[in-house]
Amino acid sequence: MERRMQEGPALRTIYDQGEERRVCFYRHADGTFGFLEWKYWNEEDSWAPTRIGQGSRLASLNEAIQEARSRVDWLSSDAQPEPKLYQLGWATLPGLRGLSVGEFRATPTDMPDNDRGVAMEFASEAERDGFLREIEAAFAARRFTNAADAFDTVKAYALEHVAKR
Numbered sequence: 001m002e003r004r005m006q007e008g009p010a011l012r013t014i015y016d017q018g019e020e021r022r023v024c025f026y027r028h029a030d031g032t033f034g035f036l037e038w039k040y041w042n043e044e045d046s047w048a049p050t051r052i053g054q055g056s057r058l059a060s061l062n063e064a065i066q067e068a069r070s071r072v073d074w075l076s077s078d079a080q081p082e083p084k085l086y087q088l089g090w091a092t093l094p095g096l097r098g099l100s101v102g103e104f105r106a107t108p109t110d111m112p113d114n115d116r117g118v119a120m121e122f123a124s125e126a127e128r129d130g131f132l133r134e135i136e137a138a139f140a141a142r143r144f145t146n147a148a149d150a151f152d153t154v155k156a157y158a159l160e161h162v163a164k165r
Helices: 063-069 072-076 125-137 146-163
Strands: 012-015 020-025 033-041 048-051 084-093 098-107 119-120
Touching: 012 063, 020 048, 033 063, 063 072, 084 146, 098 125, 119 125, 119 146, 125 146
Parallel strands: none
Antiparallel strands: 012 020, 020 033, 033 048, 084 098, 084 119
16 A cells, blocks of 8 residues: 655654554644644545644653544554654764764654654664664765764665665
8 A cells, every 4th residue: 555654744653554544743843742643535645634633732752642542543442563762873983084983872762853863763672673783784884074974874874764664
């Protein structure tokens, strides 16, 4: 079916098993969190928001998820395992042939910071650990001329990994 897509600035998106409904979670400019349920319309081949969650303002992403589970019928009964949100971090180190990146880590977070890093969801610790091994190997031999290039390249790699799932 593959109707999955990133909805603007959504921090997290949870789909129903048929990919006909989804709930997107957002961080508002005032620092509060909210959610909005979306429905897929086959006739128009597009997503449209329902009114569920519109205007919600909660103190944390976890509170928004709990509120969504209490208000969205299919989400509360969905048996999918709850993915955990992690902030990806790494060290940028100087070397003779340029900057290297390594020592990748994924720290659990309720407050993702996509401006200064990458927030990623993993369904299990095994998936998280596998990704950390993969990204460590991918960047082991790479060198960069400046920190901005290193940051942008790591971020692009991580976001590409998220898009493949």
